Amino acid sequence: MYGRPNDFIPIQTHNSALLTYIICTFDIDENKRRKIMPLLGEIVALIAAFSWAFSTYLYKQFSHQLSALELNVSKGVLSSLLMLAIILILQDTAIPSIPQVWLWLVLSGVVGIGLGDSAYFAALKLLGPARTLVVESLAPIFVVIINFMFFSVSLSSQNYLAITLTTLGVVIALYPNGTVELQPKHYVIGIGFALTAALCQALGMVLTKQAVSYGEYSTWWAALIRLFSGTFIVGMLIAFLRHHSLLNALSLRGISNKAWLFIAIFFGTFLGVWLQFVAVKFTDPAIAQTLFATSPLIVMTIALCKGEQMTRGMLMGGLLAFAGVVLIFMPDLFVL
Secondary structure, three states, X not given: OOOOHHHOOOOOOOHHHHHHHHHHHHHOOHHHHHHXXXXXXXXXXXXXXXXXXXXXXXXXXXXXXXXXXXXXXXXHHHHHHHHHHHHHHOOOOOOOOOHHHHHHHXXXXXXXXXXXXXXXXXXXXXXXXXXXXXXXXXXXXXXHHHHHHHHOOOOOHHHHHHHHHHHHHHHHHHOOOOOOOOOHHHHHHHHHHHHHHHHHHHHHHHHXXXXXXXOOOOHHHHHHHHHHHHHHHHHHHHHOOOOOOXXXXXXXXXXXXXXXXXXXXXXXXXXXXXXXXXXXXXXXXXHHHHXXXXXXXXXXXXXHHOOOOOOHHHHHHHHHHHHHHHHHHOOOOOXX
């Protein structure tokens, strides 16, 4: 039975029990967890950012083998099956029992994963990755606004400063160099999609945080509900579009190097979505989204280590974002 860590067989007797113990500690009450590890949510958010950065390199090679929507469904279905396998292995019966939790989680998945990812892929096609990521870096700001307007949630002055520094740093680092000719119509529509993606991601984080406030339940069940809800919506969308094939998405027909695709899905979606929920559970969604937004900077750092050239803007923006991240992890130094 899936329960509190002290309900398990002593971890010295079974190696599998140690893994179960580690995984299940994420489902302890938030207040108890903060006493043991105050910055757990922030640490998990950074791990999620690293996970997404790693998977980004792997996903690039499959962008021309499946459409963006088809790849989105493939990732969602395979990751959902992996989560279901973990739930069965752990004998996890801590499924959410309160209707409000299901409502918040389903809405979060539909808005954040379904609509948000679809808008993101559409923006990528029209604007390219650089401009899309710059606009999407506004997501933490949207989280702050939504939290304050609808839920009267505010942060410390230091946290607001950290969010500002990190967001500004990401924008500076990712701002496109040179001029790339884009048709005005495509540019305007692309910006609209990118803003929609940022807003949906922000709203998805806030909705997830609302689900956390309704009692205790398994983080794996919560992540599965979010992911399946978003994937189901995208799957329904593909079923009604002529130029996309749900069969290709489910069968991975024509995909080469499937092993690398599975690795990308494991780190980027399976672990990424679960870590995302754990991070939001133990910290403010604005802080979590700010740390998630550093994922492109991690990709740039990896590229630098591989010998790729770094511009002055990338260096300045990276240092500014790093200062913001450090400020997030520091205790409150001042109050304005």
